[in-house]
Amino acid sequence: MLEIRELTRRFGTTTAVDRVTFDVPAGQMTGFVGGNGAGKTTTMRMVMGVLGIDAGEVRWDGRPITRLDRRTFGYMPEERGLYPKQPILDQLVYLAQLKGMPGRAARREATLLLEGFGLGDRTRDHLEKLSLGNQQRVQIVAAVLPRPAALVLDEPFSGLDPAAVDSMADLLRDYTRDGVPVLFSSHQLDLVERLCDRLVVLSSGRVVAAGSVGELRESGTPRFRLVGGADAGWVRDLRGVDVLDVEGGDVLFEVNEPGAEQGVIAEAARRGTVHEFGRVRPALSDIYREVTA
């Protein structure tokens, strides 16, 4: 498990990352979301040790992370581009060798991975000859060679078409299945909701929400919706609930005192028909908007 504890980084007088704390559990995909300038990239660069840490720490295996640990991580930085004028296989082998992988094994593995992405016949091409989507595929191959202990990916899905997103996601799942923790940042909330086990929302350098997607949707004040036959204005008078919206027999309310919703449904049944009653779980985008507002 990768643990980020109270991580802080200042640039001059601005605090880009402010006491950020979250976990990236083994075998899970953790999505890292937040607007531009929220501090995602800075956090990831500190996790990877390419940017100094002002305060706090990164822990791996329950102890402070070392350079050797990071050497076993796969990392995909924010802006794409390996060496544009070098054959793709050569540079993949070079990068894998820098991480200690023997050249021959690196060549074999890289070729297999490239073939898996349908790039088997382009191994000798210069990177710049490839389409952007294909360059991104090469980039992910660079991150997973040699087989990483953890993956830290900055915007791995940006610029990919839906089919490429799926094959990239499949590849990442291969690693999480083997127990590899994966942290990736993204702007695309729908994608994060679909792929992630866990979510960390960053805003202005602070974690404003963190947890599994389910937990996040359950968190906050519970909301319920009641649709009855008659005007639902009476709900306002009950204790322990706050009405958010009423439209005829359709009412949306929040519960401040646990169990107060039971009073509402009993009262509704006494007053007439109840067409619908249920918990309303907000969409991820709503939560995001709420926590980053």
Place this chain on the structure above:
Amino acid sequence: MTIDTDNGARQRVDQHGDRSRTDSGTGEGRGAPAWLLVTRREVLAKLTDRTFLLGTAVMVALIVGFMGVQAWQSESTSTYTVVATADAVPMAEAVAEQAPSIDDTVEVEVDEVADEGAARAALRADADAWLHPGDDGWVLTTESGEEAGLTRVVETVVRQEVLDDNASEAGVSLAQLERGTQVSPAFLEGDAEKAGFAHAVGFAFVFLFYIAALLFGMQLASSVIEEKQSRIVEIIAAAIPLRQLLAGKILGNTVLALLQVLVYVAVGLVGMAFTPYKTYVAGITGPVAWFVLFFVAGFIALACLWAVAGSLASRTEDLQATTTPLTVAIMGVFFAGLFLDGRGQVVASFVPPLSAVVMPQRILAGTAEWWEPLVALALLAAFALVTVRIGERVYRRALMRTGGRVSLRQAWSTAE
């Protein structure tokens, strides 16, 4: 659970995701050291770069061509046709016979003609000169202009022959007459031709260093910014210490520059063996060896600064601005190498990085004491050490800074 990483290392991942390495892990200390991998990549990338190979080939062709012209000029001989009437043929033949020993670029052919009229006709046709006795000595008539090479040879031979005859008439031998008249050249300041040659070789040294420092330096700076701009440096930094990346890049470029300069020097020396300067080749091998040492030390000192210049930029477009101080400094070295003499040259020959080109010149000219190159080299090496240390610090810090150009001051004082 055990994941076979397929690279010989096995990583254990237990239920809690805890992982411990069972051997030296993914390779620190195994296989080639990182700096060597970087060096190899730098060298291989360049050796497969068509522009680089073409540039080197063109330079070699230029050197070969220059040497060829020198050799050809010294080899080429002019053949003169001299006409003479029967009475003058013996003298003309004496000229033809002795010409090569007087000037090896002059060859004389003799054509006998019937009379003066025929001689004049031959001159108007394709003969070069007409040798005939005059009222007071001999006359060498040409169609219009004087043929300097031929005239000198004819003068010498005629003088010799006539003196010989006169001496016999007087009852002495020419050898007796000439005894004690020989003047042998001796040089207080050394041979002017040799000095000129030393000067030319010195210029070649300065030029080679200037070209290498500028071209390889610029390439080094742009490869640094290429890595920074594409962020591949972040991937590399996560894998190996940046110090090793820098060391590998500098070493790789130094090896390349050295290889290139050795090729040029070898071609130059071999070519020189075919020119009239061949007698000097043995004499300059020592200075050439010194030059190579100074070249390496000077190159390393500047290479690190080039890497810094690259790391301070944030895009390729910024390079112009961040490399200007270095370009100017290298121009300074160039001009110091070309124009300094006397006391200024002596001082500059100890001041890094000027010493990289000035000291080899003094060694060539033979004005340096034996210990002076050693001291200058030690100073230059110390200077290189300082630039490497400073450069490393700035490089490491500037490389990870994004968003606009980084000033030296920021890079020096910023936190990593």
